[in-house]
Amino acid sequence: xxxxxxxxxxxxxxxxxxxxxxxxxxxxxxxxxxxxxxxxxxxxxxxxxxxxxxxxxxxxxxxxxxxxxxxxxxxxxxxxxxxxxxxxxxxxxxxxxxxxxxxxxxxxxxxxxxxxxxxxxxxxxxxxxxxxxxxxxxxxxxxxxxxxxxxxxxxxxxxxxxxxxxxxxxxxxxxxxxxxxxxxxxxxxxxxxxxxxxxxxxxxxxxxxxxxxxxxxxxxxxxxxxxxxxxxxxxxxxxxxxxxxxxxxxxxxxxxxxxxxxxxxx
Amino acid sequence: xxxxxxxxxxxxxxxxxxxxxxxxxxxxxxxxxxxxxxxxxxxxxxxxxxxxxxxxxxxxxxxxxxxxxxxxxxxxxxxxxxxxxxxxxxxxxxxxxxxxxxxxxxxxxxxxxxxxxxxxxxxxxxxxxxxxxxxxxxxxxxxxxxxxxxxxxxxxxxxxxxxxxxxxxxxxxxxxxxxxxxxxxxxxxxxxxxxxxxxxxxxxxxxxxxxxxxxxxxxxxxxxxxxxxxxxxxxxxxxxxxxxxxxxxxxxxxxxxxxxxxxxxx
DNA sequence: GCGTTCTTGTCCATATTATGGACAAGACGA
DNA sequence: TCGTCTTGTCCATAATATGGACAAGAACGC
Numbered sequence: 001x002x003x004x005x006x007x008x009x010x011x012x013x014x015x016x017x018x019x020x021x022x023x024x025x026x027x028x029x030x031x032x033x034x035x036x037x038x039x040x041x042x043x044x045x046x047x048x049x050x051x052x053x054x055x056x057x058x059x060x061x062x063x064x065x066x067x068x069x070x071x072x073x074x075x076x077x078x079x080x081x082x083x084x085x086x087x088x089x090x091x092x093x094x095x096x097x098x099x100x101x102x103x104x105x106x107x108x109x110x111x112x113x114x115x116x117x118x119x120x121x122x123x124x125x126x127x128x129x130x131x132x133x134x135x136x137x138x139x140x141x142x143x144x145x146x147x148x149x150x151x152x153x154x155x156x157x158x159x160x161x162x163x164x165x166x167x168x169x170x171x172x173x174x175x176x177x178x179x180x181x182x183x184x185x186x187x188x189x190x191x192x193x194x195x196x197x198x199x200x201x202x203x204x205x206x207x208x209x210x211x212x213x214x215x216x217x218x219x220x221x222x223x224x225x226x227x228x229x230x231x232x233x234x235x236x237x238x239x240x241x242x243x244x245x246x247x248x249x250x251x252x253x254x255x256x257x258x259x260x261x262x263x264x265x266x
Numbered sequence: 267x268x269x270x271x272x273x274x275x276x277x278x279x280x281x282x283x284x285x286x287x288x289x290x291x292x293x294x295x296x297x298x299x300x301x302x303x304x305x306x307x308x309x310x311x312x313x314x315x316x317x318x319x320x321x322x323x324x325x326x327x328x329x330x331x332x333x334x335x336x337x338x339x340x341x342x343x344x345x346x347x348x349x350x351x352x353x354x355x356x357x358x359x360x361x362x363x364x365x366x367x368x369x370x371x372x373x374x375x376x377x378x379x380x381x382x383x384x385x386x387x388x389x390x391x392x393x394x395x396x397x398x399x400x401x402x403x404x405x406x407x408x409x410x411x412x413x414x415x416x417x418x419x420x421x422x423x424x425x426x427x428x429x430x431x432x433x434x435x436x437x438x439x440x441x442x443x444x445x446x447x448x449x450x451x452x453x454x455x456x457x458x459x460x461x462x463x464x465x466x467x468x469x470x471x472x473x474x475x476x477x478x479x480x481x482x483x484x485x486x487x488x489x490x491x492x493x494x495x496x497x498x499x500x501x502x503x504x505x506x507x508x509x510x511x512x513x514x515x516x517x518x519x520x521x522x523x524x525x526x527x528x529x530x531x532x
Numbered sequence: 533g534c535g536t537t538c539t540t541g542t543c544c545a546t547a548t549t550a551t552g553g554a555c556a557a558g559a560c561g562a
Numbered sequence: 563t564c565g566t567c568t569t570g571t572c573c574a575t576a577a578t579a580t581g582g583a584c585a586a587g588a589a590c591g592c
Contacts, residue, residue, distance in 0.1 A: 019579050020329035022288040022550065027333050034357040043569060053552050058570065063286035067293050068390065077569070081357040087389045089355035090396070090413035091300040091347040123353045124334065130356070147356035285550055288579065309540060319581050324541065343540075 025052060026060050031124060033070060033081050035149040040073055040080030049180050098230055099131060101263035102221075105232070105256035106133045113249055115236040116140050120157035120218075122228060125173050126150060127158040130230075141235040143211045151177040153191035154184040156216035157231035160204030162195045164220035164228035170195055203250050204231065207238070215241045219253040221260050229264065232257055291318060292326050297390060299336060299347050301415040306339055306346030315446050364496055365397060367529035368487075371498070371522035372399045379515055381502040382406045386423035386484075388494060391439050392416060393424040396496075407501040409477045417443040419457035420450040422482035423497035426470030428461045430486035430494035436461055469516050470497065473504070481507045485519040487526050495530065498523055 032049045033041055043061065047054050061079050064070035068084035102119050110117045110133035119131035129148040134140055144155075152158040152173050162170040174181075174188045174195075181187055198204040204218035218233040234241075234249050241249065298315045299307055309327065313320050327345050330336035334350035368385050376383045376399035385397035395414040400406055410421075418424040418439050428436040440447075440454045440461075447453055464470040470484035484499040500507075500515050507515065 017325075017328060017332060019325050020288060020292075021578065022286060023292045023326065023329050024333065026286075026289045026292070027335065030354060034354050037357050038360070044567090054569085055552055055571080056550080059283075059285050059550080060289065062283060062570090063289050066283060067290065069293065081354060083358065083362065084389060085351065086355040086358055086362075087387075087394055087396075088296060088300045088347060089352040090394065091303050091415065092349065092352055093411065093413045094304070096349065096352075121353075123350060128353055128356065130353075145359065147359045149357065287549065310538090320540085321542080321581055322579080325579080328541090 025056065026064065029057060029060050031126065033079055036080055037147060038080060040078030042078050051179060098264055102131065102260050105260050106131060109252050109256045110135050112252055113234055115234050115240065116142065118144060118157065118233040118235065119230060120233060121230045122152065122161050125152055125176050127152055127155055127161065139237055141211060141214050151180045153177060154181065154186060156204040156206040156218040157233045159194045159198050160218035160220045160231040161228045163198035163204060164222060203254065213238055217246060217249055217253060219257040221257045224265050291322065292330065295323060295326050297392065299345055301392065302346055303413060304346060306344030308344050317445060363530055368397065368526050371526050372397060375518050375522045376401055378518055379500055381500050381506065382408065384410060384423065384499040384501065385496060386499060387496045388418065388427050391418055391442050393418055393421055393427065405503055407477060407480050417446045419443060420447065420452060422470040422472040422484040423499045425460045425464050426484035426486045426497040427494045429464035429470060430488060469520065479504055483512060483515055483519060485523040487523045490531050
């Protein structure tokens, strides 16, 4: 069913490992459901996004419901992450090192810039917003919340993260997300174009944000071994981010990104 | 392998549903790992607790590692919940209704009693500590942290929750936990004895707490439909909870439990 | 050193398990 | 009324996950 991984190209040490198709599929379903937040996702959408057949998704989802991992909203029939997931998450009580390291930078940049700041990490083929600071300027882009999850490539943060990794890896991820890009009215070619542009520019950018009339600028944050760990993003109404100010904001973000990179050295 | 559920006794609407053995097993493994918190659990312990064979557990655990759901600590070789679990949990940003409803009661009772207070929920066959308030008295029992997970029955909170459900359900859960009770130096018969005593007394109690020299008192909190939702516990050094004070503390806990029950009506 | 007893990790023939095509039944709109 | 969505179910079949047996490493005693 999935012949993308050729056995010859052993890019990293970790090799396939078989005997757990069902578990992998269940997790793929869970990640799609996570993107739906509290509202959840209709079954058909999960089928589309995962590429699995409907009976399979149906069976997986309902087993997960019995186990308390997934909930079904009676009103809408949509499926969402269940409350047993946060319960399992409590096993890791402490906030991540990144969150701690990024905190002062977010604070500083937010005060300096005045617009909303986001910290976004990569998780699998998705971006996940893990922190947010609201700026002081009276008009703020608040549509993206902590926990927001999107396919890598559709947000400026996603573009930044893709730009920070080897081109081949980025291409693979975008290809894997192809089915899900439609929902965001974009496609693999467009995304890869934006990634190339971001790489050249030194930061990610979206003139037309996911929210109408907004513009976003994102810098990437790399781990000591050179892989992208996160992105720091400023979103504002487009008129507030003209060419001149874009440059200023980008410089602040780049400065803070380097500071965070220093702070997360193990 | 598991013939405990007879097809004839349709106790609730929800019936078995098959075709996902592997997923259920993976979740059983995850729940055991969650009990190990940050330190994790050795593979052999997971094998014991789940009753699965070692090759099966090994395969499941390593697939979950590849998926980022589980981590292996190189130093100790122990397995623990991975960081992708909190990431999935972010999909449910809002704190639970119970946590909100219980907050003022915990605050009030903590001030009044002076010892550490715990809010514990049932999750599957486990208890899970979801909130804690440290009292003002200089000696405090702090060994139990938010996120602590134990088989239902080994803590006074677990006994209280079991006491609040139909005797038959309680027996089933204790039987299911039998293998895991050994690690806490107790057994099914002892636990069921404590449950009966708690039911008679009106609250759960442990003269000899899990921590040496401590004593705990727990009241149960029921949902509107009469099922136990949580337990509220006071833990203190034993000398601080003599018969007289036990009575006083229990009365405060019972009072606050009723208040929380009012607050969580949907 | 060498045996004993833990642990974790791997192999692969096998039967159990998950799979998905086909069908059914609702919900909504025309 | 029909057409087109959706979700849910059945079951013969192929593919998958299973676990017994084996291997290798770590920790301890002597």
